[in-house]
Amino acid sequence: MEVKVNANITKELPIKKSRKKFFGSEAFYGYIFVSPMVLGFFVVMFIPFFYSVYMSLTDWKLLGDPNFIGSENYQRLVHDPDFWEVMKNTLLFSGGLVPINIVIALLLALLLQRNLPGIGFFRTAIFIPVMTSIVVWSIIWKYMFGTEEGFINQILGAFGIDGPAWLYDPDLAMGAVIVVSALKNVGLNMVLFLAALQQVDKNLYEASYLDGANKLKQFWHVTLPMITPTVFLTLILTVIGSMKVFGQIYVMTGGGPGNHTKVLVYYIWENAFKLFDFGYASAIAIVLFSIILFFTLIQWGVRKRWVFHEQ
Structure with missing residues (x-):
């Protein structure tokens, strides 16, 4: 029984050490400093982009609710x-x-x-x-x-x-x-x-x-x-x-x-x-x-x- 406990402890030690090493490393602080820009880029770029894709599949006249029409807008472009x-x-x-x-x-x-x-x-x-x-x-x-x-x-x-x-x-x-x-x-x-x-x-x-x-x-x-x-x-x-x-x-x-x-x-x-x-x-x-x-x-x-x- 003691052998199993010791084995589990020896397996968990590298994981705990690696976590502590990461949270105190330069990479960790680098991610902290970069995260506001990444989050801002995601909010300002990706969310509006995917919402624009959704809007392109709707008939939305701004004053009403958007109605999903599929690819009709793209078919309209062709003609x-x-x-x-x-x-x-x-x-x-x-x-x-x-x-x-x-x-x-x-x-x-x-x-x-x-x-x-x-x-x-x-x-x-x-x-x-x-x-x-x-x-x-x-x-x-x-x-x-x-x-x-x-x-x-x-x-x-x-x-x-x-x-x-x-x-x-x-x-x-x-x-x-x-x-x-x-x-x-x-x-x-x-x-x-x-x-x-x-x-x-x-x-x-x-x-x-x-x-x-x-x-x-x-x-x-x-x-x-x-x-x-x-x-x-x-x-x-x-x-x-x-x-x-x-x-x-x-x-x-x-x-x-x-x-x-x-x-x-x-x-x-x-x-x-x-x-x-x-x-x-x-x-x-x-x-x-x-x-x-x-x-x-x-x-x-x-x-x-x-x-x-x-x-």
């Missing part, structure tokens, strides 16, 4: 011509914004990476729009694109050129919004590229110079491969940001002229807070989430083919 036009506008916006933003940010980073007198002022000036409110930024550019009194048309008028109605022309409105959006956030990607360029080993440039490489070849074969992880990061962030554009559209064009600048997030807002069709708006939001997830997974899947440190 909604406005949805497909909005989808096309969103892809057009992303396809124009992403390359413009990344190319300009990289060029600015290459120009401003040198420690020249006054270079800090130019870096700050380019980054200031990132900290500026999107509403303020959009209002300023809306007046700059004004038809008669706009600053841009006044400059064109000084050269004898009649400026167009930028934000009222179906062929120009989307381009104007893309330019405004690219200039707004180009400073963030520029800072990321600056940090990446400063981490490139200078010995690689010296070796390539001894091999006869000029500046252009050094950029293509040394600089660009070494900063591909940052290019990958900025590409993902810019694509996700471009798919969620709203403020510029709301302030500058209101989705017009017609539906030529109406994008998915604006369409969600319109159905939810103008038409009070929360069920249909939730279905559009789930589709937008799926599109962003799809593009992100594609970029993540092909990263090993061109990101240097993934090879």
